[in-house]
Each structure stands twice: as C-alpha cells, then as structure tokens.
Amino acid sequence: xxxxxxLVKQVPDTNAKIAINGQTVDLSAVKMVMSPYDEFALETALxxxxxxxxxxxxxxVGGPASEKILKDxxxxxxxxxxxxxxxxxxxxxxxxxxxxxxxxxxxxxxVYCGKSAADTGAGSTGPGVAERLGWSSASNVISAxxxxxxxxxxxxxxxxxxxxxxxxxxxxxxxxxxxxxKANIKGIMQAKKAAVDVRSIEAPPSTVIVVSQSLPPAKxxxxxxxxxxxAAEVAQLLRDEANVL
Amino acid sequence: MSxxxxxxxxxxxxIHPSTAELIAAACALGAEPTLIVPCxxxxxxxxxxxxxxxxxxxxxxxxxxxxxxxxxWASALDAIMPQGTIVTGASPQSKDLAARIAARRNLPVVxxxxxxxxxxxxxxxYSGKAMQTVALGSESVISVRSNVFTPVQEGGQTNVxxxxxxxxxxxSVQEFMARASERLDVSEAxxxxxxxxxxxxPDNFSHLEAxxxxxxxxxxxxxxxxxxxxxxxxxxxxxxxxKTVNPNLYIAVGxxxxxxxxxxxxxxxxxxxxxxDADAPIFKHADYGIVATWEEALPVLQAQFxxxxx
Numbered sequence: 232x233x234x235x236x237x238l239v240k241q242v243p244d245t246n247a248k249i250a251i252n253g254q255t256v257d258l259s260a261v262k263m264v265m266s267p268y269d270e271f272a273l274e275t276a277l278x279x280x281x282x283x284x285x286x287x288x289x290x291x292v293g294g295p296a297s298e299k300i301l302k303d304x305x306x307x308x309x310x311x312x313x314x315x316x317x318x319x320x321x322x323x324x325x326x327x328x329x330x331x332x333x334x335x336x337x338x339x340x341x342v343y344c345g346k347s348a349a350d351t352g353a354g355s356t357g358p359g360v361a362e363r364l365g366w367s368s369a370s371n372v373i374s375a376x377x378x379x380x381x382x383x384x385x386x387x388x389x390x391x392x393x394x395x396x397x398x399x400x401x402x403x404x405x406x407x408x409x410x411x412x413k414a415n416i417k418g419i420m421q422a423k424k425a426a427v428d429v430r431s432i433e434a435p436p437s438t439v440i441v442v443s444q445s446l447p448p449a450k451x452x453x454x455x456x457x458x459x460x461x462a463a464e465v466a467q468l469l470r471d472e473a474n475v476l
Numbered sequence: 477m478s479x480x481x482x483x484x485x486x487x488x489x490x491i492h493p494s495t496a497e498l499i500a501a502a503c504a505l506g507a508e509p510t511l512i513v514p515c516x517x518x519x520x521x522x523x524x525x526x527x528x529x530x531x532x533x534x535x536x537x538x539x540x541x542x543x544x545x546x547x548x549w550a551s552a553l554d555a556i557m558p559q560g561t562i563v564t565g566a567s568p569q570s571k572d573l574a575a576r577i578a579a580r581r582n583l584p585v586v587x588x589x590x591x592x593x594x595x596x597x598x599x600x601x602y603s604g605k606a607m608q609t610v611a612l613g614s615e616s617v618i619s620v621r622s623n624v625f626t627p628v629q630e631g632g633q634t635n636v637x638x639x640x641x642x643x644x645x646x647x648s649v650q651e652f653m654a655r656a657s658e659r660l661d662v663s664e665a666x667x668x669x670x671x672x673x674x675x676x677x678p679d680n681f682s683h684l685e686a687x688x689x690x691x692x693x694x695x696x697x698x699x700x701x702x703x704x705x706x707x708x709x710x711x712x713x714x715x716x717x718x719k720t721v722n723p724n725l726y727i728a729v730g731x732x733x734x735x736x737x738x739x740x741x742x743x744x745x746x747x748x749x750x751x752x753d754a755d756a757p758i759f760k761h762a763d764y765g766i767v768a769t770w771e772e773a774l775p776v777l778q779a780q781f782x783x784x785x786x
Contacts, residue, residue, distance in 0.1 A: 243602065245603070245716045245717070245735075245736065245739070246735055246736065248605070248735070249602045249605040249606050251606065256601075256602070256606050267716075267717050268717075322584035323575070323578065323579075323584045323585050323586075324578070324579075324582060324583060324584040325584075327579055328582075349602075349603065349716065350601060350602055351587075351601055352587070352588065352600065352601065352603055352720070353571070353575075353585075353586075353587040353588065353599075354568070354571050354572065354575070354587065355571070355574070355575035355578070355585050355587060356575075357572075357575075358546050358572045358573075358575040358576045358579070359575040359576065359578060359579040359585065360579070361546070361547070361576070361579075362546075362547070362550060362575075362576045362577075362579035362580050363579045366646075367547055367646030367647055368546050368547065368572075368576075368646070368647075369546075369647060370546065370568070370572045371568050371572075382650060384653070386568065386661075386711075387543070387544055387569070388543065388544075388652055389488075389654075389661075390652060390653050390654045391652075391653040392543070392649055392651070392652055392653070393649070393650040393651040393652075393653065394647040394648065394649055394650065395647065395648050395650055396646075396647050397646060397647070400646075406710050406713075406717055406718070407710065437584070438584055438612075438613030438614075438616070439584040439586060439610050439611070439612060439613060439616060440610060440611045441608060441609075441610050442596055442609045442610055442611050443608075443609045444601070444606050444607065444608045444609075445606065445607050445609075446605075446606060446607070447600070447604060447605070447606065447607055447742070450760075450761060450763075453747075453759075453762045453763040453764055453765055454763070454764050454765070455759065455762075455764075455765040455766075455767065456764070456765065456766045456767065456768075457766075457767050457768070458766075458767070458768050458772065459766070459768040459769065459771075459772025459773035459774075459775075459776050460772075460776055461766050461768070461773075461776075462750070462766055462768070462773040462774070462776040462777035462780065463776050463777070463779070463780040465748060465764045465766060465777070466777055466780035466781050466784065467780060467784070468764065469725060469746065469748070469764075470784060473725070473745075473746045473763065475667070475724040475725040475745065475746050476667075476691060476725070476781075476784065
C-alpha cells in the first residue's frame, strides 16, 4: 500500500488584485488560499488511496499562517498534515532540497503536486524534486488510473499521450478531468482538532536573489472603434501597422 | 559569467524557429552561446548552421529524444553539456526539462524570463499581475518566453559537431491519442481567437473557427465559456486555471476581460477585443477595440482577412 504525499502551497486568491508597496508585492490585504492546481493534485492523491490503500500526507513549506491550507486538505480527507517551518524566501535549489529531505523522511513512494503554483507560475517543483530524488516524473497530467500500476494522460506529441509511470514517481496535475471533492461537515470538524506536524529542515543558501517586484508596464491606450464595420479597418491595420499577418 | 548553453526548442526532430530568440536571449546574458540540438537524426542541426550569434553547434543524438521523458532527456543532455548557464524555451515541455536539468546540477531555475539586463532577469509572477526581477548567481538555468526577444539573423557559419548520448528513460508510452480535432492548440499557435460567454452558445464557436481557418489561428475560450458549456473543453481555456499564451495576435470575442482571463493572455504582442459592452475591462488591454456584437463584427473581419489572404 503506497505512502502518498501531496505538496500544497498557500498563494493569493487568484481573483485578488496585486498591489505593490515600494519595490515589493504587498499581500497584506489579500486572501490566501490553496493554489488551485494543488486541489487537483489533492483529489488525485485521494483517488490513488481509494484505489490502492495506503495513507496520504499533505506537505507544505511556509510560516504558521500556511497551516490553514493543511487544515483544508485534512477536511477533504488526507490522513496527515506536515509543515516545514520556513520564513525566508528560497530559490528553487533551496526549496527543492528541503522538499526532497521531507519526502524522503516521510517514506513516500508517490508524490502529487499542482502543475505550477498560482503565484510563480513556474512549474519547477514537480520535475525538480523528482530529479533530486532520482524518481520518474510526469507533468501537466490531466487524468490518472491506478489499476495495475500508475498510468497517466498528459499533453504531448501534438495530442495527448498515455504513459505508464513506474513508482516511485512525482506527478504534477492540471485541471483536466479531475473533479475536486468538497469537504463535508465531519471532515471540517476533524480538521479543526487535527494537529499539524511541524518540522524544520536546513536549506542550502539561495544564489538567485529577488531584486525587485513591480506592476507590469502599463499598455499605451489602443485604438477604439464603434460598430462591426470597423472590423475591416482593424484587419487591414493588423497587417499594415502591427505586421502580425 | 561562465559558458552559456542554449538547448534548441524542438518540434518532432526539427528546430523550432523560436530557438533564434533563445540565442538572442543568451547573447543578452553576455556571451555567444553553444547551441545544443537534442535529436534522433543529426541532420536536424543543419538548419541552424547559418544563424549568427552562436559560438558552437552540437547535434546531441540519442534514441532517448524520440519521445519526451523528463528523466531521459535531462540525463542525456546533462551528460554532454559543459558547466554553465543554460537557456531553454518556455513551452510546458521545455520548462519541465529546465527544472529537471537544474535539479540534476543542483542549480536554481528561473522560468518564463521576458527581460534580461546583465545578470538580472525578469519574469511575470501572480499570473502576470506583477513582474519580478532576480539576480542570477554564476550558474543557473533559465527558460525564456517566445515572442519577446528579437531573433538572431542569418549570416553566421557554424559547423555541426555530432555527439552521441544516452538517457535513462523512466516512463513508457502506452498510447498516443490524437487530439479530438485537427485544430491547432492555443499554446502552440502564433494567432489565437477566443470566445467568451458573449458568444451566446457553443454552436456559435463555429464562427470563430471560420475566422481561425482563414488566418491559421487556434481557437480558445474563456473560463466562463468552458464552465458554462460542456461542449467547450478545458483544453481550450485561456487564463489562470487554463493555458497561458503569448501569441503575436490575440483576438478576444465576447470576453469581458476578467482578471482570470487577462492572466493567461495579457502578454500577447497585439490584442484585438470585440465586445458589445463599451465598458468591458478587456478594452483597457486592447491595441484595437471594436464595440460591436460578434454577429456584426465577425463576418466583416473574416471577409477582410479572406481578401487579404487571397
């Protein structure tokens, strides 16, 4: 029976407006939530457990405030919740080293994560952690089945590709066909009482340093037209002015 | 800075033209790079021999490059690449590869770079709602978005050196599934035309398809359209929980421009918006905004495109 880990990250609500204070993003007024793709990973992890048995542990790296998403995961049905204490910003090398240690110490055989986090949008964690563990990986997965070993569907080769993924493995999940379950009252009550397993792991120094954050450059006002007939002029300008046709 | 290496963006054993942009990005980091071409047939590298801006050209030949397997590609490339800063494309596959190679070398990776100044690189964060600039250390891996850097031109002459390599492939392909339609995917297209709930019904997307066929575009959709209509699959969704696109031209039809949608398309080079509501937020981001119903505007747009293409 597999030991399953799902990586979750706390990010600003994707509908939130992002403000800048000086040279840094100011998140003080923003509601924080579980990154949306992590919900698909969580659903997949729970489906895996339902098909094959075992236990699911939700793992996050962050400060005490990030325990809220661990409680959310607990309410949805994970068995254990673990937070790796962290306050500083880490580059991918530092973060993935910490995750690798944590996953190893949990004795995991399969790790699910979102295809990217809604804050960075990078998508480096899944494949990066897999490489550090020496495991196989599949990314941007849109469906998974667990009969006779793990097999997943992901975009590739100009269509989709179904892959068999030998365990141990890291799988990053896209929205695809996953329908995320809602927590029920019993789950929510249990989550309230659940204890978070807090650990600390030393991270190597980061060599990529954040210099500044800013709002995207404002786009100069475009041309505006009234009525459908203007579409002909716009079409012509796309060739003559914008050079994109 | 130590050596710089560009891994060519590949499409079925041919070099994707966006690779010329990656070379330009690598040059902006300070040195002419070596271009590495992952291929099954070394002839694939020939199309790069006349590019300027490269100091070396290596055809990395391996059966591992037949299908994409992250572990296989990373191990096969790692074995033949010198130490240095590595530049890749920012397609989903290339970002995956960049992360694998970085981890293999215990290096940090910075994805989706859109600006380079000295050792400082800038990427969109919070789905493009903000930009983040970081300083790179002596060695790192970066992926670079397409349609941002001006590609290097022809005019160079570089000989191909062929290097055989092998990779440890982890996953195995059970089945290739063709896409339900023959249409281009939004993440691969240079022109995207998307419809929102303003299209009224999923059947009306056929009008978008007609325009798309005229100019070689892919058809996308807003999250509202995907959530409302079963017939519009998630694979078409552009936006924060869908695909991020940055084509040369993005045409938004009947899309209001929710923050969710803007997150997936605001970095497009040119944006055209067609919406009957003059106050729709999408117009703030449009280079060309047309206040009209799609019923009025699309036939005119298509007729003009048709005339221009004939």
